[in-house]
Amino acid sequence: MIELQDVCIRASDVSKRVLLDQVNMTLQPGEITLLLGCTGSGKTTLLQSIAGLKPPDSGDVKLAGESMWVQGKVPGSMLLQTGLVFQFPEQQLFARNIKREFLYSLRPYHLNKAEQELQVEETLAHWDPPQGDNSERRFQLHKSPFALSGGEKRRLGLALGQVTKPDWLLLDEPSAGLEKQSVALLLKSLHGHRVAGGGAVIATHDLDTFLPHADRVLLLKQGRLVADMTPLELHNEPERLVQAGIGLPPSMRLAEQLRAAGVQINSPTITPEEMAESIMRAAKERTSTSSNGECDKGTVALAKGTSSGLSTAVNSKADAHVSLEPAPAFNDVDITSPTLSSPSDLKSMMDPRLKWTLYVLLVTAAMLQHQWGGLTLTLMPVVGALALLPRQMLMGCIKLMKPLLIFFLLSTALSGSTLTTGEGGFQWGFSLTQAEGTLLNLYRLFIVTLASLWFSLTTPYGRMVEGLNWVLAYGRKIRLPVASFALAVSLIFRFIPLLWGEWQRFSLIVRARGKVALKPNSVRIRDLGPMVIPLLMALFQRAEDMTIAMEMRKVRENNAFGARSSLLSWSRRDTRIGILGLLVFAVLVSLRHL
Template identity: 35%
Template sequence: MMIRMDGVTVYPPQHHAPDRPLLHSIDTSFEAGTITLLAGRSGSGKSTLLHTLAGLIPMAQGGIRYGDIPLWTEKQRIHPQACASVGIAFQYPERQLFAENVRKELAYSLRPLRWSKQDKERATAEALQSVNLPLSILDEPVLSLSEGTKRKVAFAATVIGKPQWLLLDEPTSGMDSKGIQPLLRLLQAHSAAGGGVIVASHDLETFLPIADRVILLKAGAMAADLTPQQCCDAPELLARAEVGWPEQVRLTAALRAHGFPVGSCALTPEEAAAAIIERLRSAEAVPFAASTSPHAAANAVLSAAAASAAERAETAAASAYQLLDADMASTAWPETGAAEAERLPTHKGGTDDKRAESFIDRLHPIAKWICYISLSAGVLMQHHWTGIAAAAALCAIIAAASGNSYRIIGGKAVRFFVIFIVISSLLSGLRIELSPLQLGFEAGPALVTVKLLLRYLLIMALGLLLMATTGEQQMQTALEQALHPLERFKFPARLVTFAATLMMRFVTMLNMEIERLSLIVTARGKAYIKPGTIRLRDVRLFFIPLLLSMMKHAEDLAFALEARGYKTKTTSAYAVKPISFELRDNLTVAAGFLLLIVMWIIG
């Protein structure tokens, strides 16, 4: 089953910036029975391409077909047959695990498949065998496994459903050399059996020897489509795509600059050794036994040449890079830097990369905070529909004045709270009579519940707007500035501001983790639902890894603070330049208090 991408363009979610496309007009196909390597610098679109192929994120333009089957149906749902053809492993696959033990972990990947019990047991045994794990591990708790074993279990969970296509995101990241070779054998066996493999990786040294094809990505577009040999023989293409040279290219460049041409770039150490031996034999008639292995011969060659080449090797390699840099500097590339950014289309009419700074962005954080407290207090005073409507209109005006920050009013947190309001109001108005059994609904209690919860919804929206228009560093500086006078009374100002900054950072990290884990649960559960959402039955599985991930982030942050020697005691001077209050900030504070008085009168 061949995969075909026709003009695929993908934009970030609407609540994210920037609005430049993550993928731009991708036209290519992937043949079954091949291994394709996606290479590019961080942010070039490698992971996005894999997620798009798996149906985890929607496309703005173009289409994807698995054979004759479209990935997306006319109802904007993932086609079940196409989805079943794909197995995706995210970066650090051991973080995809969430079940109690290995048996349940593998069973979750089999849940969407209507296989018999015997077929599932057979698939489980084959998946464990493919990663060299015994059946006895099935009842082991996942959390008690080593990191290496967790990674093997994650790969087993990916291949257990026998997908035709394996999509792997940085599969060797954090993996030791002993674990790489079994992975490569697994991928080669899958390809030889007629399956397809697409690997996104920076580890070109590992995957170039087994790849059939290399696609270089830059800024979400295809920069080159070539064979591994062409990739190594034309390092300027790697440089244009801002990809570092693999060791194969470095060795060839150093040898050529050293006056030792070896022909085409060797993809493996064995090929490099054989090329060096052949060159030495032809040039200097160096005697080697016919039975000498490539590795032994290479060691002999390097030992013999060490005395004369050691002092010039570093200079030769540096010269090779200088030659390449000169070639890069003298070449006009039409798709780099600012020129390329100008050519890329923007989403919905040409929005800039970053949200344009608004009047609210320029306000002092403390002024915004005081105004937020005043408005929140005023919202809580509203007990009539007129006051609540006025508060909602005021919130909409502030959102519009915040530039593109109005998008967060339609964000997930607000939508979930709206759903909560609807369910709560329905339950409040429900009336049940037991004798005789009767069901009824009273609008009065339901409206009271709606009125009460709408106030908290408006306060949440105002808080989200405050966070969207105030950076972490800006808020920390402003809080330290405001609380600094209290230090003379032994008030822990530094500790308070640090805690507030961490809370803001963890909110951002929490949103990122929710999106990441929702992709994992959706991909493994083959959920034919809107990307980024979670089925009700997956909620329990969703929150277990979320909690573990946030604990890991907290632990990493604690170690980082400890390593940097962070202390909560302040010095007599500010660590950073204080932010001055201006006329607009004073007017904002006055407006906040005035609105509080008006809302008190209305309420």
């Protein structure tokens, strides 16, 4: 049993938007529970909190009566009881062959070799039944998972999530991108899991596929739990879906259209077969009570045609699961992009032109410094700006800076090392002067990097580009390639929050598969391979998508460049901050030899 008691979770960005708001629920084993809600309602966040990946800001999550979070971590014994499959399961693949993928998922369970092979074979027997006369399988253990098609990768991702046989299956949009056969295997797997006494929680928009097989429906709206009902109750109150902004699925829309056409469907219908029987029953009732023969024939014809059309629609619905693979996205804004979205926030209200000006002034002041004291004074305003960030984002910045600091120290040690040859052979030495010079330059680079990080984290991409375009628009008059320069600079700044957001996302995936008790956003060294390989592939895919988009839009300078934008709004406060920035810049320049 899983219990959520007054669980509240806020976004990790500066907006601190509420993702889950005072959620109370109890999930029972042996049930299939659907999480319904429009994009941004908190479905993915709820799944991740149940899986022990997102700690609640307030409230408590309990598994079998015990709190999951103890001193900022979830015990490994609890993590082993849940299996979370993300919306794009194919993005978790990293190993050189399929067998290694299965073994990585099974490693936390400390099974012997025979037990591992048995569970892998059982999983393959279900998710990869032999095809054709030669009984050849798609998932051959010695082959690379990257040689599979998109749909096959997703099926393999689902298999990896269930090979561990968790007590609780947590699935995020599992039917997306699956063909008819894979959806049938998924439903069969869920049924077997329920019969075995396991629980399943499914976040989905695909009601026609999962609603007939569900025991319970939870409806989320803006982070709040607004309904807890059975599928039959939801069919009797379809307006609940409309009120939540979801809209009716095709089956419910058809039922409403039939009622509007005069075909009364008295009993609740869940499956297409039940709806067809209800339609035929309504038609027979009208036939037996009506005295108009033509009307009777018309009703029966309508019923037969609707029944036939419903059967066709069901088959089309299953076939429609084969779709183009969408670009990676952060559904429900659960793994949030570290940019601002709250217009009332102080930093988000600063005009992007002012931010660019302050950034250029600070970088210039840092470059002019020649002594440790001046650089340290230049660092102070950057530290002050970072201190205004939310604690979770600030901790993320610190974690991001740790590898950079280690790199700086190693670079300094290497630059100061000397190796000479003499009569006595090789002699190693260390030059403090060389090391200090290198460290001073790296210190300057560190300050600029921190300023760039703050700028990118607190400025939405669109506002950043608009501000830079406005500043550089004056260079267009003398025919400088300012558009290309603006694009290059903005893409560089865009890469920083993009990298951090992707790092967070893939660290969640690795933690979900690795089942190790770690604090959020932490990854073991042994898991860097399973994380870095998918991360790089995702970044390459983003770069390719961006290249194609730029090619399609034919990025070039145009007459609208530098035009006034609704994203640019200079205020009196911006003027005061700008004047203060100029004064600080003047002080730093005057102290450059300090």
